[in-house]
Amino acid sequence: MGTEGELFERRVTRRRALQIAAAAGGTVLLAGRASAADAARLHMGAETGALQVLDWAGYGNDGGQAMFAQYVKQHPHNKPQFTYMTNESDALAKIHAGLKPDLFRPYVGWVEYFATSGLVQPWDTSLIPNFKHLNPFMVKAGQYGGKQYGIPDDWGFDAILYRSDKVKPKSNSWGLLYDERYKGKIAWYDDPVENLTIAGLLFGFKDPWNQTDAELAQSQKFLISKKHLVRTIWASETDLDQQFASGDIWIALAWPNDWVQMRAKKFPVIYMHPSVGKQKPIAWVGMFMLLQGTPRPHLAHAYVNAWSSAKSAKWLEDNYGYGHANTLARPSSSDLLRALQLTNPRAVTLPNAYLDRNVPRRALYAKLWEEVKAA
Amino acid sequence: MLALFSGPHGFTLSAWHDFFHSSIYLGLFWKSVKMSLIVSALVVLAAYPLAYYLALSGTKRKYVLLLVLIAPFLTSYLLRVLAWKVILGDEGVINSFLFWTGLRSSGHPISALLYSRFAVMLVLGYVWLPFVALPIFVSLESLDTRLLEAASDLGASRLQAFRRITLPLSFPGVVAAFLFVFIPTVGEFITPSLVGGTSGYMYGNQIVDLFGTGFPDWETGSVLALFLLGVIAALTAVFSRFLQVRGATG
Incomplete structure (x- = not known):
C-alpha cells in the first residue's frame, strides 16, 4: 500500500494546497501528531462538488439510499450523483466516452482487466474503517499484484x-x-x-x-x-x-x-x-473501484465505508436479497440466510458456485x- | 494517406470484405429493409384516405381534425411506445379481451403481439402516421380543383378523375411521405429495443451495439453505418425525380 501522496493524483490549486498545508500545520501544533483519520478529514474538506458514482440501477437514488445514508449524513455538501451502468462493458464504454466518475462498481471477473488497464488505482484500506469486517476471501478476490483494487460489498x-x-x-x-x-x-x-x-x-x-x-x-x-x-x-x-x-x-x-x-x-x-x-x-462479487486521477479520493473512501457498514449490509440483504461482504451482517429472514448460505464464507466459490x-x-x-x- | 490512416491496423478494407461475405449482417439489413418497406407502404396507404378526406371533403373542421391527428405528438415518444406494451402484452388489453370473449383460452395468449417484428412495425406505423399524412395533405390541398370540375364536365367518373388527376398530382407528396417514413425507420433502434425483443432486433440496434459496448467493434460498426448511408442516399436520389410535379395526364 502506498502513501496517500502516491495514491491520489489530486488536482488542487496552489492556493488550496497552501490552505490545506496551513490547516494541517495547525492541527499538528494543536494535537502534537495528526492521525491518518485527521489527515483524511482535512483532505475531505478540500474535496469539493458532488461525488460522482457510476453504479448499477437500484444502487443510487432510485432505491439504494439506505446503503450510503451514513455518507450523506457526514458529507451533506458532497452528495453522490449517479450515472447508471447496465454492465461492465457499458461502464467501460461510458468512461471511454469521457464520463469521469470518482468510483464505480465492476464485478469480480473484471478486477484484473481494470487493474491492468490504467483506469483505476488501488484503495487505501486504512481509510475504510469497516474494511476489517469484510469477508477475507472476497477481499483477496479484489486484489491484484498485492494491491487492493476492488473493495467487495454486494454479492x-x-x-x-x-x-x-x-x-x-x-x-x-x-x-x-x-x-x-x-x-x-x-x-x-x-x-x-x-x-x-x-x-x-x-x-x-x-x-x-x-x-x-x-x-x-x-x-x-x-x-x-x-x-x-x-x-x-x-x-x-x-x-x-x-x-x-x-x-x-x-x-x-x-x-x-x-x-x-x-x-x-x-x-x-x-x-x-x-x-x-x-x-x-x-457467483459474482461487486467490487468498488477508484478511478485514476479522481479529484475526490477521500470522499470516495468515505462512501465505500458507508456501503461496507454492517447496517448497510443488513439492509441490502433484507431488501435486495443479495449477500454482503460484511461478515457481521445477518438478514432478518432465515429463508434468505439459507438461500444465500450467508454463514458460509466461501459461498461464492466451489462446491457451491x-x-x-x-x-x-x-x-x-x-x-x-x-x-x-x-x- | 499514411497520416490519415495511422494506428495499429492502418488502412484496410477487410471489414468491407467481411461485411459482404457475412450472411448475418446482410441478412439483418434486408430484414430491416423489408420491415421498413412494409411499414412505409402500409402507413402511406392508411394515411392517404385520411389526408384526402381532410383536404378535399370540404369539411370546415379540417384543421381541427388535423390537430387531432397530430395530437399524440404532444406527449412523450417513450410514453406512446410504452403504452403499446400495456395493450399488446400477454396479459394486456387485447389478450385480456380475447380471454374474456372466449376467442382464446386463458393461458394461450397471442404472444406475437409483443416483442416481435409485428410489434415493431405496428408501433412504427402508429408513430409515423401523422408525418405521412401531412405531406400528402399539403399536396392534395394545393390541388387545383378546377381540374376535377373540368374532368367531370368532360364525362370522367370520380374514379377516373382520381386515377388521372388527383393521384398523379399528389404523387410527389406520396413519395415524400414514403421517404419520410422509410429513411428513419430503416435505421430505427429505440422502438425495436422497447417492443422488438429478439425477433424485432433491427440493423440500427446492431450499429448501436457495435459502437456502444466497452469493446466496440468500430470497423464493423462503421461499415454497417456507411453501407446504410449509401443505400439511403441512392434511394433518395432515385426517388427525388418523382418529387417533381408532373403533368396531370402523365
Missing part, C-alpha cells in the same frame, strides 16, 4: 428464475434457458460474456471463461440455434421484472433481487441453482455475442 448469483406454476424443469440445469417447451417465454441477459460462458458450462468445457476457438464456435452456433426460443434479451433489471410480472416471461437468467421482487409481488417463483453434473450457478473470473479474450467474446444478437 450474489447468476441463476435461473422461473414461474413454478407454469414451468416444470426436467432437471436443475442451465438447459432450462434453451428448453423448446417454453418457446417465447424465455429471457436471456445481454452481456458480452455471460451467454457464451453458460453455453460452455452446459457443454462441460474445461474453462468456459477461456474457450478455445472451436469451443467458442460451438457455443456461438448453439446460441444462434436457440435464439428463436428467446423472447427478450434484457439489459435492465427493471425491464426484466416488468416482463416477468406482466406474464410475458416465465424463465430468465436473473439475480437474487429479481427472486425477492417477484416473491414480494406474490408470484410463485423458484430461483434455481443449476446442479446437474458439474453445473453450478455463477463458480466464481466469475477474468476472461482473457473478452473482445472476441463480445464480437461473437453481437453476431448472436444479429443472427
Whole structure:
C-alpha cells in the first residue's frame, strides 16, 4: 500500500494546497501528531462538488439510499450523483466516452482487466474503517499484484428464475434457458460474456471463461440455434421484472433481487441453482473501484465505508436479497440466510458456485455475442 | 494517406470484405429493409384516405381534425411506445379481451403481439402516421380543383378523375411521405429495443451495439453505418425525380 501522496493524483490549486498545508500545520501544533483519520478529514474538506458514482440501477437514488445514508449524513455538501451502468462493458464504454466518475462498481471477473488497464488505482484500506469486517476471501478476490483494487460489498448469483406454476424443469440445469417447451417465454441477459460462458458450462468445457476457438464456435452456433426460443434479451433489471410480472416471461437468467421482487409481488417463483453434473450457478462479487486521477479520493473512501457498514449490509440483504461482504451482517429472514448460505464464507466459490473470473479474450467474446444478437 | 490512416491496423478494407461475405449482417439489413418497406407502404396507404378526406371533403373542421391527428405528438415518444406494451402484452388489453370473449383460452395468449417484428412495425406505423399524412395533405390541398370540375364536365367518373388527376398530382407528396417514413425507420433502434425483443432486433440496434459496448467493434460498426448511408442516399436520389410535379395526364 502506498502513501496517500502516491495514491491520489489530486488536482488542487496552489492556493488550496497552501490552505490545506496551513490547516494541517495547525492541527499538528494543536494535537502534537495528526492521525491518518485527521489527515483524511482535512483532505475531505478540500474535496469539493458532488461525488460522482457510476453504479448499477437500484444502487443510487432510485432505491439504494439506505446503503450510503451514513455518507450523506457526514458529507451533506458532497452528495453522490449517479450515472447508471447496465454492465461492465457499458461502464467501460461510458468512461471511454469521457464520463469521469470518482468510483464505480465492476464485478469480480473484471478486477484484473481494470487493474491492468490504467483506469483505476488501488484503495487505501486504512481509510475504510469497516474494511476489517469484510469477508477475507472476497477481499483477496479484489486484489491484484498485492494491491487492493476492488473493495467487495454486494454479492450474489447468476441463476435461473422461473414461474413454478407454469414451468416444470426436467432437471436443475442451465438447459432450462434453451428448453423448446417454453418457446417465447424465455429471457436471456445481454452481456458480452455471460451467454457464451453458460453455453460452455452446459457443454462441460474445461474453462468456459477461456474457450478455445472451436469451443467458442460451438457455443456461438448453439446460441444462434436457440435464439428463436428467446423472447427478450434484457439489459435492465427493471425491464426484466416488468416482463416477468406482466406474464410475458416465465424463465430468465436473473439475480437474487429479481427472486425477492417477484416473491414480494406474490408470484410463485423458484430461483434455481443449476446442479446437474458439474453445473453450478455463477457467483459474482461487486467490487468498488477508484478511478485514476479522481479529484475526490477521500470522499470516495468515505462512501465505500458507508456501503461496507454492517447496517448497510443488513439492509441490502433484507431488501435486495443479495449477500454482503460484511461478515457481521445477518438478514432478518432465515429463508434468505439459507438461500444465500450467508454463514458460509466461501459461498461464492466451489462446491457451491463458480466464481466469475477474468476472461482473457473478452473482445472476441463480445464480437461473437453481437453476431448472436444479429443472427 | 499514411497520416490519415495511422494506428495499429492502418488502412484496410477487410471489414468491407467481411461485411459482404457475412450472411448475418446482410441478412439483418434486408430484414430491416423489408420491415421498413412494409411499414412505409402500409402507413402511406392508411394515411392517404385520411389526408384526402381532410383536404378535399370540404369539411370546415379540417384543421381541427388535423390537430387531432397530430395530437399524440404532444406527449412523450417513450410514453406512446410504452403504452403499446400495456395493450399488446400477454396479459394486456387485447389478450385480456380475447380471454374474456372466449376467442382464446386463458393461458394461450397471442404472444406475437409483443416483442416481435409485428410489434415493431405496428408501433412504427402508429408513430409515423401523422408525418405521412401531412405531406400528402399539403399536396392534395394545393390541388387545383378546377381540374376535377373540368374532368367531370368532360364525362370522367370520380374514379377516373382520381386515377388521372388527383393521384398523379399528389404523387410527389406520396413519395415524400414514403421517404419520410422509410429513411428513419430503416435505421430505427429505440422502438425495436422497447417492443422488438429478439425477433424485432433491427440493423440500427446492431450499429448501436457495435459502437456502444466497452469493446466496440468500430470497423464493423462503421461499415454497417456507411453501407446504410449509401443505400439511403441512392434511394433518395432515385426517388427525388418523382418529387417533381408532373403533368396531370402523365
